[in-house]
Amino acid sequence: MPAYYKFVASGLALAAVLLSGCAEQPDLRYLDARLHPPLAVPPDLQAPDRSTALQIPPAAAGAVVPASEQPPLVVGQ
Numbered sequence: 001m002p003a004y005y006k007f008v009a010s011g012l013a014l015a016a017v018l019l020s021g022c023a024e025q026p027d028l029r030y031l032d033a034r035l036h037p038p039l040a041v042p043p044d045l046q047a048p049d050r051s052t053a054l055q056i057p058p059a060a061a062g063a064v065v066p067a068s069e070q071p072p073l074v075v076g077q
Contacts, residue, residue, distance in 0.1 A: 059065065
């Protein structure tokens with residue numbers, strides 16, 4: 001058997017394996033889903049204060065200001 005036939009046979013086998021996954025039936029269980037009311041938050045539950053969670057401290061005196069925080073240069077003014 002010439003080497004050409006081995007490549008063709010292995011290519012056909014690979015194609016058969018790859019295409020066998022296309023024969024599966026799709027999972028349609030989501031079509032039977034029901035709508036539920038939103039979850040109720042208990043009255044004694046309070047969210048933590050997040051207003052100070054991501055505050056960035058001011059730069060130190062003499063620090064180099066990145067270009068992204070400098071105003072753009074306007075030519076001709």
